[in-house]
Amino acid sequence: MQLKGKTALVTGGAMGVGLGVLEALADSGTKVVSLDVVEDAGQKSVAAINDKHGAGTATFMKCDVTDSKQLECCFKQAVSVLGHIDIVFNNAGLVLENKWEYMIDVNIKGVVVGTQLAVEHMRKDKGGKGGVIINTSSYAGLVPRFTFPIYVGTKYAVTGFTASWASNPYLKDMGLRFGTLCPTAVDTAFQRFKDEQLLYPKEFKEMLNNIGMLPVGKAVEGFLQIVQDDDSNGANMTITVKGISYKQLLLQEGKGLIPQ
Numbered sequence: 609m610q611l612k613g614k615t616a617l618v619t620g621g622a623m624g625v626g627l628g629v630l631e632a633l634a635d636s637g638t639k640v641v642s643l644d645v646v647e648d649a650g651q652k653s654v655a656a657i658n659d660k661h662g663a664g665t666a667t668f669m670k671c672d673v674t675d676s677k678q679l680e681c682c683f684k685q686a687v688s689v690l691g692h693i694d695i696v697f698n699n700a701g702l703v704l705e706n707k708w709e710y711m712i713d714v715n716i717k718g719v720v721v722g723t724q725l726a727v728e729h730m731r732k733d734k735g736g737k738g739g740v741i742i743n744t745s746s747y748a749g750l751v752p753r754f755t756f757p758i759y760v761g762t763k764y765a766v767t768g769f770t771a772s773w774a775s776n777p778y779l780k781d782m783g784l785r786f787g788t789l790c791p792t793a794v795d796t797a798f799q800r801f802k803d804e805q806l807l808y809p810k811e812f813k814e815m816l817n818n819i820g821m822l823p824v825g826k827a828v829e830g831f832l833q834i835v836q837d838d839d840s841n842g843a844n845m846t847i848t849v850k851g852i853s854y855k856q857l858l859l860q861e862g863k864g865l866i867p868q
């Protein structure tokens with residue numbers, strides 16, 4: 609997909625990976641809408657993008673992705689601002705083993721509702737223009753980690769849910785494709801966690817000391833690879849200190865998605 613002249617909606621866009629993606633999309637000529645629960649940072653980051661690229665390039669909407677009504681309303685507002693949506697990045701997420709019901713609401717429900725709204729507004733067979741939907745999982749959505757078991761469960765849910773949509777046999781009519789972003793630890797506010805947010809914080813910090821953290825730009829690079837590769841559908845874009853790679857999942861008649 610050529611990014612110039614396209615439109616995108618990003619959740620969790622106020623900081624971290626979401627903001628990195630917003631900035632990269634705006635730099636490539638995409639008009640963007642940022643949804644986030646943190647209004648101050650959201651407004652400031654959008655103002656900076658508009659200062660750089662011109663008024664109207666970016667729009668911020670305060671939205672708690674755990675509230676389906678808010679998300680539905682913001683998608684409608686985004687379509688009226690953008691005209692239509694080509695790219696949706698369901699990225700908002702957190703790690704809260706000590707408040708796991710809320711974490712499940714953000715990491716799973718927020719992605720499920722965000723994906724369903726994206727399909728509804730984007731599918732060609734119902735008046736949309738098609739496009740790509742990318743959901744943020746994690747390396748921990750592919751490889752279990754004892755340090756935060758419920759977080760891992762939410763990310764496995766995102767990976768499985770997104771792959772299931774990617775294996776939908778009617779995607780051609782809808783003009784949609786899907787991808788999942790699976791980075792290891794990325795240097796964002798996410799990593800400035802309080803110990804009670806993890807089950808085994810000491811052990812995770814030791815693990816982190818061994819492998820180090822990725823810069824946000826590496827996660828953004830992985831996102832852009834999926835968005836720009838029109839042949840990519842069902843890719844788990846794995847981003848680690850060893851590099852960026854994705855297993856293209858092939859849709860084989862009668863067998864669903866099979867790893868290459």
Ligand SMILES: NC(=O)c1ccc[n+]([C@@H]2O[C@H](COP(=O)([O-])OP(=O)(O)OC[C@H]3O[C@@H](n4cnc5c(N)ncnc54)[C@H](O)[C@@H]3O)[C@@H](O)[C@H]2O)c1
Pocket residue numbers: 619620621622623624625626643644645646671672673674699700701702703714744745746747790791792793794795796797798799
């Ligand atoms: N940082 C990492 O180590 C890492 C690694 C792999 C995957 N991830 C995933 O990447 C995604 C982005 O994380 P990040 O590292 O950029 O963290 P971050 O904390 O810097 O950014 C997350 C953003 O999501 C927003 N958010 C949180 N709850 C929300 C809600 N209910 N509604 C709307 N917005 C909400 C936050 O306000 C914040 O702006 C998350 O899904 C996370 O699980 C992070």
Ligand SMILES: CCCCC[C@H](O)/C=C/C=C\C/C=C\C/C=C\CCCC(=O)O
Pocket residue numbers: 703745746747748753756791792793794798799801806815816819848849850
């Ligand atoms: C505070 C919790 C942060 C969780 C962030 C993220 O979603 C999960 C990351 C999962 C793992 C990162 C930590 C260790 C990775 C261990 C090995 C990765 C090696 C990858 C490789 O280079 O092969």
